[in-house]
Amino acid sequence: MAKITLDNLAHSYSPNPSGPEDYALKQLDHDWVDGEAYALLGASGCGKSTLLNIISGLLQPSQGRILFDGKDVTHAPTAQRNIAQVFQFPVVYDTMTVRQNLAFPLRNRGAEASYIAQRVQEIAGMIGMEDVLDRKAQGLTADAKQKISLGRGMVREDVNALLFDEPLTVIDPHMKWELRTQLKSLHQQFGHTMIYVTHDQTEALTFADKVVVMYDGRVVQMGTPQELFERPEHTFVGYFIGSPGMNVLEAQVEGDRAVIDGHEIALGQGFGRPSGKVELGVRPEFTRLVASGGLPASIRRVEDVGRHKIVRAEVLGRPVNVILPEGEAIPADAAQVAFAPEGVNIYSDGWRVAPRATTPEGAAA
Amino acid sequence: MNKTVNQKAWFLVLPVLVLVAFSAIIPLMTVVNYSVQDSFGNNEFFWAGLEWFEEMLESERMWAALWRQLAFSAIILAIEIPLGIFVALNMPKSGFWASFCLVLMSLPLLIPWNVVGTIWQIFGRVDIGLLGYTLDAIGIDYNYTQNFYAAWATVIVMDVWHWTSLVALLAYAGLQSIPDAYYQAAKIDQASRWAVFRYIELPKMAGVLMIAILLRFMDSFMIYTEPFVVTGGGPGNSTTFLSIDLVKMALGQFDLGPAAAFSIMYFLVILLISWVFYTVMTNMDKRDGA
Secondary structure, three states: OOOEEEEEEEEEOOOOOOOHHHEEEEEEEEEEOOOOEEEEEOOOOOOHHHHHHHHHOOOOOOEEEEEEOOEEOOOOOHHHHOEEEEOOOOOOOOOOEHHHHHHHHHHHOOOOHHHHHHHHHHHHHHHOOHHHOOOEOOOOOHHHHHHHHHHHHHOOOOOOEEEEEOOOOOOOHHHHHHHHHHHHHHHHHHOOOEEEEEOOHHHHHHHOOEEEEEEOOEEEEEEOHHHHHHOOOEHHHHHHOOOOOOEEEEOEEEOOEEEEOOEEEEOOOEOOOOOOOEEEEEOHHHEEEEOOOOEEEEEEEEEEOOOOEEEEEEEOOEEEEEEEOOOOOOOOOOOEEEEOHHHEEEEEOOEEEOOEOOOHHHHHO | OOOOOOHHHHHHHHHHHHHHHHHHHHHHHHHHHHHOEEEEOOOEEEEOOOHHHHHHHHOHHHHHHHHHHHHHHHHHHHHHHHHHHHHHHHOOOOOHHHHHHHHHHHHHHHOOHHHHHHHHHHHOOOOOOHHHHHHHHOOOOOOOOOOHHHHHHHHHHHHHHHHHHHHHHHHHHHHHOOOHHHHHHHHHOOOOHHHHHHHHHHHHHHHHHHHHHHHHHHHHHOOOHHHHHHOOOOOOOOOOOHHHHHHHHHHHOOOHHHHHHHHHHHHHHHHHHHHHHHHHHHHHHHHHHO
16 A cells, blocks of 8 residues: 655657647646545546556656655556556456456465465455356356456455546446445455546545546546535536536626626625636525526426426526425526525636635725 | 248348359269269269279278378468467557558468469479578478478478468457457556466457368368479379379379269368367357356
């Protein structure tokens, strides 16, 4: 187990990158604290897998260093890094039995037979495959194969980190829950550093202590699920996390008020005078339907998702989603949409603007 | 569910049936016809029953040709399959050099059989051939027209030169179909190069290798042109393989009856061995899947 430091890291797949757009992974400094469970969340093609492959040594970064507990391993081959990695599509050794598959990483490292046998038995119990241990791996279902891959990843006790690259994509929904829970309890039990790549927010939020959100080759925010929900640092985090995502409206902001098409909104906090493209972001959970005191709105559609209702409204020609809590009906006189000030974030060129203490100076600026 | 029954659909298979009849069944039947009769010059035929088959089964000449043939096929398989795999493993995976290698490898496959024979016939000549002259010059007694070993070595090397590409190309196709994740997982698991070959590459190539073995076996078992051009079956009868012997018997001696019986048995042997290969290999697959 080790602390993993990314120092000034960047990667481009083109041999002569000419600009930032050529980089799959833009410059990055980051510490993965020993023993934490991280989720690496982002849309497809945002550089998540690239980052993972650099950590495990399957890829050599174009620039920067990787340190395990302060030791430079940037050019060390995968085998020396003692990392476990599970891939999106199940990789099993077809001609081996399930038992041989699970034992393979240990055998290659010259572990003792008795230790291997005991360890394989433990892992088989963990992934629920004790009764098929002596079956050939070929011909098993995709989720059984993926469980073997997971098992192979977990069989070594001394790994520096466990990396998962969207491992549950091919698994049945009910098995997903089960395996994720097992991974989590495994983490609590053994305290391996785990990095879990996914594009599924539920998976990320339930698995990890810390969620790292990536967008376009950059880490845009790292935080607890709650931080990501309440204070998205980037509009991408806002609409990527949450269902539905954050409402983002272009606005002019001055001090503690925002103006959208001539309609004024009190923000409760001062934001100075942000430059660039200024946007107001508010989650549907902090948005209410009211009779007056908000922005004029028309309701397009209501989706009842069981626990709550999602109201798809249109505010000044822009779509806005509102979540109605359980049991609450749509007010008959709902003609406007209001935002709860504590749930409003202001963004400049996509990045969150920290509120300042409300001062007369801010209002006057 | 109601199935539509329309017996007229049989007419749709008729063209294929006619084609196969003309290309395979009718020619085969003429051979069957010859094999049970004794023929004389002015188109006279006499019923001979299974006489020719009995004669052929007792013929030492035929058995000798069969063993020679089996030895030849076994040797070229034992060389071409591992060599083809080795070449495929060492070919570049992508880029200009991959295409370059593929074109280079395909070249021998495009050369007509008797041109291959001619090339090696000249190449191996002691007086003007580069190979023969060189070997002779460094003191190796090489003469494929007189020396048994030289003749065998020449026909084997020639076949390896001509056909290893086919095995390599098939194996290469098999290798290309292996997703990167397998190699990555193997690295993570710290698998040795040998383990990667044994547990990833070989199982994934098994299907195409089966095809390669079958193709090479059938082709080598029927080989005629190349050794005939180079050695003419000699020295003595040492490189007289089944086809060469058959042609000698049918066209050289005009023994149509025995030759026809011989042909049928030859055909059955190929069919039998191919079937055994196929069954063993598909069973191997099934057992792995069980």
